[in-house]
Every structure is written in structure tokens, then in C-alpha cells.
Amino acid sequence: MKTGERMASTQGTALITGTSAGIGLVYARRLAERGYDLVLVARREDRLRTLARELEAAHSIRAEVLKADLTSDEDMRRVNQRAAGEDLSLLINNAGIGGYAPFAEVDPVLLEQLVRLHILAPMLATRAALPGMLARGRGAIINVASLLAFSGSVPPNPLPHRATYAGAKSFLVTFTRTLAGEVRGTPVKVQVVCPGMTATEFNGGYRGAMTPEDVVTASLVGLERGETVCVPGLEAADAVAALEQAEAGMRQGSKPTLAARYRTPGNA
Numbered sequence: 620m621k622t623g624e625r626m627a628s629t630q631g632t633a634l635i636t637g638t639s640a641g642i643g644l645v646y647a648r649r650l651a652e653r654g655y656d657l658v659l660v661a662r663r664e665d666r667l668r669t670l671a672r673e674l675e676a677a678h679s680i681r682a683e684v685l686k687a688d689l690t691s692d693e694d695m696r697r698v699n700q701r702a703a704g705e706d707l708s709l710l711i712n713n714a715g716i717g718g719y720a721p722f723a724e725v726d727p728v729l730l731e732q733l734v735r736l737h738i739l740a741p742m743l744a745t746r747a748a749l750p751g752m753l754a755r756g757r758g759a760i761i762n763v764a765s766l767l768a769f770s771g772s773v774p775p776n777p778l779p780h781r782a783t784y785a786g787a788k789s790f791l792v793t794f795t796r797t798l799a800g801e802v803r804g805t806p807v808k809v810q811v812v813c814p815g816m817t818a819t820e821f822n823g824g825y826r827g828a829m830t831p832e833d834v835v836t837a838s839l840v841g842l843e844r845g846e847t848v849c850v851p852g853l854e855a856a857d858a859v860a861a862l863e864q865a866e867a868g869m870r871q872g873s874k875p876t877l878a879a880r881y882r883t884p885g886n887a
């Protein structure tokens with residue numbers, strides 16, 4: 620090693636998307652405090668540079684800036700290349716936008732961007748990072764979903780104007796839970812975080828919402844405990860197990876024979 624060169628962090632490198640604001644920025648600060656080197660990803664490069672300078676000065680870490688628009692194929696490729704790096708020990712797919720609008724009126728271009736940002740980018744970054752993590756025998760992947768993944772059709776207010784956002788977040792929940800089954804028995808952990816309303820730029824810093832600091836605390840404590848589905852504001856943690864049991868009941872209750880209610884024609 621040359622004089623003046625820093626040793627790589629023993630924690631390895633955390634690549635976090637959406638670090639120019641909100642929850643992603645808090646993950647970056649928290650992980651810098653824990654001694655992780657960082658790759659900071661978002662579109663607003665000026666904010667990332669300021670954060671990188673601040674974290675490098677305050678902690679003995681290296682913070683790289685990777686300006687990327689995660690709705691673009693080319694930028695996704697660059698991020699995925701970095702996510703496949705040998706130093707990577709933590710991938711946090713956090714970048715997101717709401718894009719709420721009545722579905723019949725919303726610009727189809729925005730819908731495609733939502734799917735790219737919330738589904739394609741996290742899935743492909745996971746695909747890029749996971750083989751190296753498995754080979755090295757260490758690593759974790761965190762996907763930031765939302766409580767809306769579970770509440771799209773819940774009465775009394777079935778959350779209009781969020782069909783694609785809620786659907787994309789449901790993808791992240793199912794994707795992560797299914798992947799958790801696949802990596803069980805390896806040292807690699809996967810987690811999906813489902814925050815409720817959080818006070819960030821996302822919703823104009825909504826008062827009475829959870830702080831992004833609390834969301835990140837829940838995620839990191841939950842990860843250490845091996846929790847796959849982390850719902851930061853949920854006191855009754857057994858609700859997640861109850862949901863899984865209800866799903867298992869549906870699956871096991873489904874037979875290869877047609878259910879009786881479909882054997883007589885309806886009135887439609």
C-alpha cells in the first residue's frame with residue numbers, strides 16, 4: 620500500500636440508492652458511523668458530493684459518488700457493475716418516487732418509470748450483487764418497500780391513485796421474501812423494510828409521521844435479528860407471521876379441483 624492510501628474498511632462497502640435525501644441519506648450517515656465505505660447513488664450529484672465530503676471528514680471512511688438516474692437502462696448498468704464489486708457487503712435499494720395519480724389519467728411514461736425505479740432497478744442490482752456475496756460468504760441486501768404493499772385494498776379507504784406504486788412495493792415484498800427462502804442457510808441476509816408515512820421530502824415532511832432515523836434504526840436492528848419483513852411502526856410483530864399463515868392457508872387450501880362456487884354460472 621502506498622503512503623497516504625487508506626486501508627479498505629473491514630465492514631466492506633455499502634451501496635445505497637437514493638442517498639441525496641430522506642431515508643437513504645440516514646442509512647448513509649448511520650453506516651458511515653459504523654465504519655462502512657459507501658457508494659452514494661442518486662441524480663442530484665451536488666448533494667451527494669456534499670454528503671460524501673462530510674462523511675469522509677467525520678469518519679475514517681471512503682464515500683464514492685455515483686450519479687445515476689435509476690429509470691435509465693444505461694445508468695442502471697453502471698450501478699449494477701458497481702454493485703458486483705468485490706468489496707460490496709451491503710446493498711440498499713431505497714430510491715423511490717410516489718407518482719400518485721388516478722390510474723386512468725396518469726402519464727404512461729411515469730408508470731414505466733415507477734416500475735423501472737421500484738422493480739427493475741432493485742431486482743437487477745440484487746442480481747448483480749448476490750453471487751459475489753454468496754461466494755465471499757458475507758453480505759446483506761435491504762429493499763425499501765412500503766406499508767402500502769399490504770394496504771392497497773384495505774377498507775375503509777382503499778388508497779386510490781397508488782395502484783402502480785403499491786403494486787411495485789408488493790413486488791419488493793414478495794421478491795424479498797421468496798429470495799430469503801433461497802438464501803436461507805447461507806450467511807447472506809435479505810430484508811424488506813415497509814415504512815408507514817415517513818417525514819421526508821417524499822411527502823413534504825408530513826408532520827406526525829415517523830422520522831427517517833427511526834425507520835433506519837428498525838431496519839438495522841431487524842437485520843441483526845434476522846428479520847426478513849421489517850415494519851418499523853408495527854408493535855404487534857406477530858401480525859407478519861399471521862399474514863404468512865393466512866397465505867399458507869390459501870395455498871394449501873387450493874386443490875386441483877374447481878372450487879364449488881365456480882360450478883354454477885354467475886349472473887354476469
Ligand SMILES: NC(=O)c1ccc[n+]([C@@H]2O[C@H](COP(=O)([O-])OP(=O)(O)OC[C@H]3O[C@@H](n4cnc5c(N)ncnc54)[C@H](OP(=O)(O)O)[C@@H]3O)[C@@H](O)[C@H]2O)c1
Pocket residue numbers: 636637638639640641642643660661662663664687688689690713714715716717736763764765766813814815816817818819820821822831
Ligand atoms: N416517505 C414516506 O412516507 C415513505 C413511506 C414508505 C416507503 N417509502 C419509500 O422509502 C424510499 C425512500 O423515500 P424517502 O421518503 O426517503 O424519499 P425522498 O426523501 O424523496 O428521497 C428519495 C430518494 O430517491 C432518489 N431518487 C428518486 N428518483 C430517482 C431516480 N430516478 N434515480 C435515482 N435516484 C432517485 C432521490 O434522489 P434524486 O432526486 O437526487 O435522484 C432521493 O435521494 C422510497 O423507496 C419510498 O418509496 C417512503
